Amino acid sequence: MAAVLPSTTREILLAAAPGGLPVPEHFTVTQRPVPVPGPGQVVVRNRYFLVFPGLRTLIGAQADGVPLPRIHAGDTLFGPAVGEVVATAPGGPLRPGDVVTHLLGWRELALVAASDCTPLGDFLPDPVAHLSSGSAAYGALTRIAQVRSGDTVFVTGAAGAVGTLAGPVARLLGATRVIGSTRSPDKAERLRAELGYDAVLVPGPRAIDEQLAAAAPDGIDVLLDTVGGEQLTSAVRAARRGARFALVGALSGQLSPQRDGGSAPAEIDTFRLVNQGISLHGYSGQDHPDVTREWTERFGGWLRSGEITFPHVRIPGMDQAPRALQELFEGRHFGTVVVELPPR
Known part of the structure; x- marks a missing residue:
């Protein structure tokens, strides 16, 4: 018909x-x-x-x-x-x-x-x-990073489609402290005021390493990374023993005018990965086909209860x-x- x-x-x-x-x-x-x-x-x-x-x-x-x-x-x-x-x-x-x-x-x-x-x-x-891109955030936080009560979570690119949901979801999953990064001071304020981020780093004159050390003096337990590049480098330096890193994007290379959209090199201290027992995994939704329905059900409940926007x-x-x-x-x-x- x-x-x-x-x-x-x-x-x-x-x-x-x-x-x-x-x-x-x-x-x-x-x-x-x-x-x-x-x-x-x-x-x-x-x-x-x-x-x-x-x-x-x-x-x-x-x-x-x-x-x-x-x-x-x-x-x-x-x-x-x-x-x-x-x-x-x-x-x-x-x-x-x-x-x-x-x-x-x-x-x-x-x-x-x-x-x-x-x-x-x-x-x-x-x-x-x-x-929404919340399925990627939720899947990475539950299947790869396995956020648990008391964790300090760092979300790079926190003002993007993934990050604006990743921070609130991490909190709902039990994270005690949630830190983000964004390129804009205005967005940083919105992340704190509207989405409950405890601290937000803004790349600029002040080094990311210094900002992250101030925001998480005891280190981070979880990274949800959408950016890569120097922010991933800094996160490795700030990781606590047994930290779990979930990579869901690589915007530092993807959105670089000097690159072709298909690569995003980053310098990583592999000695620290080994010495601190840090796990680092890329997240792909096609590897976790059960996540979409689970996320949709939980997202709907959180939206209706007002626990998330x-x-x-x-x-x-x-x-x-x-x-x-x-x-x-x-x-x-x-x-x-x-x-x-x-x-x-």
């Missing part, structure tokens, strides 16, 4: 491969015919899609090992989206009106395999919250999406960045 649909839909394409960080001029909005669903397919009208730093890697020249396809010039961008099914082929499991998540954002109407859609239940009070920014309109991506790279936003498309 098919709804009455427009004859064309708009999509955002990569117009030209950038030499460094992409800017709006590297993208274009184009019109394409509305797709017709075949067997096992549905058409979804997107309402929200995620603006995320991983696009830098997919657009860059080095994306080896990334479990998503590279984006070449002429390709439509993609990423997590929430939308409403508006057309289906006969006999499929979904029906018009179903609200789902899928990975074909950056377009108004998406032709998606029904098996690649996840129907939304009533776990979360707002559908846009399904675009979902910091995010909604950017209105498809035309603003390329600019929103540039602003994300420049660190202008607090929390998750989502493009909101008008209902039709």
